Amino acid sequence: MTPADAPAVHLSGLRLDRGGRTILRGIDLTVPRGSITAVLGPSGSGKSTLLAALTGELPPAAGTVEVFGQPVPHGSRALLEMRKGIGVLLQGNGLLTDLTTAENVALPLRTHTKLPEALIRRLVDLKLNAVGLRAAADAYPRELSGGMARRVALARALALDPPLMLYDEPLTGLDPIASGVIMSLIQRLNDTLGLTSIIVSHHVHETLPITDQAVVIANGGLVFSGTPAELDATSDPLVRQFLRGEPDGPIAFDTVKRGEAA
Template sequence: MSPDTPPQDIAVRLTDVRLDRGTRTVLSGIDLTVPRGSITAVLGPSGSGKSTLLAALTGELVPAAGQVEVLGQAVPQRQRALLELRKGIGVLLQGNGLLTDLTVAENVALPLRTHTKLPRPVIDRLVAMKLHAVGLRTAGDLYPRELSGGMARRVALARALALDPPLMVYDEPLTGLDPIASGVIMSLISRLNDSLGLTSIIVTHHVHETLPVADRAIVIANGRIVFSGTPAELEATTDPLVLQFLRGEPDGPIAFDTAERSRETA
């Protein structure tokens, strides 16, 4: 992205960011710009720090150095301001996070009931629209236990979209899904990004499923960004470190240290 890009065209900007977990530095020297309207894939092996980066975007983790800007403002530390910013960020968790004692419709309605004062008929209408957007309009009366893995992921997506956030962050959206369900989810992410004018960040280690829908890709390894460019540029890379990740090779410049990775769930 050009350094002359107007600020209003940037959804997320990280400048020389260092992220620590306790006394351990997970990521350092992170510079990242995400254009509005784009889909950016954040790729890397398990334990590389992808979820730590996500925590910085949502304000869960305060950077040890550098600055994180989301939707035109530095991520605030004051709780009230942070909660207000988070209304503009939809997060799809890899575990879905659906409440098992609520129906599908009640799960999707939860953010609307919590953060708005809209009357019940309006909320019901909005819930129907969100479920329709993910292809599940007739599933409102079902409970999470009655859903397949792919259906549950789509319900979680509908709930994440409930407040019409301009920024969507997907944390390992394909975890536990079969190839068909994975294809449905990725197609849905792409379609919703275009039709709703969203900006999307997909945090994942599923390279081949994600690159076809992405505009930009970054690869995180060894505590830093080791690649940033287009999917085509990534697929053409000759960097040994990046190739090791893309090919899933156990030996190479990316160390496999089970004890170290157990401390980081990214």
């Protein structure tokens, strides 16, 4: 298989460790190009750790991580080049408070390209228009609502036209209306720009309607992989516990085992 035919992401036998502790093990996952994949699971299950492996922030303890047919590199220069092709929307937006909306979106273009200023301004205009915030170009982050700030962060993540988008809990802190706007925007941008998107979330009901593939991470591994319809129909007790939000079941709520001192 050539890189042109390869899936957007391919994980094989992946094990991820942090601080001498194994967080995830035995992860096998393929993300087709052009798809939207939801990575679901309880808080602390390792979802964000998985994203860290995709961006090269956390090297695998075992197994392989490939993005568009190429192993994630280890060298700093090669890693920086690869990251230009990956857009990341962080939980906290990461907007710089002393820069305007337009200046925040322009930052990756000014940092990673030598484009003339007039072209950068035009590209920023296009990105803000894509998220419906062209009129807010001169506003500062403190003047924006939570949903608007999230859309600015999305525009900035798209600044370099990355073919792969990673969303780390994109609905954190948003009300139901703003959440609906963000999910609809993710789907529309994925379709119109030909992106591949991976959404890490514990907001099951808001995320599943726009996804092609869903995976569930719990108890240190991948416990489900399939379509949203297959997820809804599964009888697996571990997955059902997560979907129903039940405190008792195979997924331990406490980090300390019952019977041990806290």
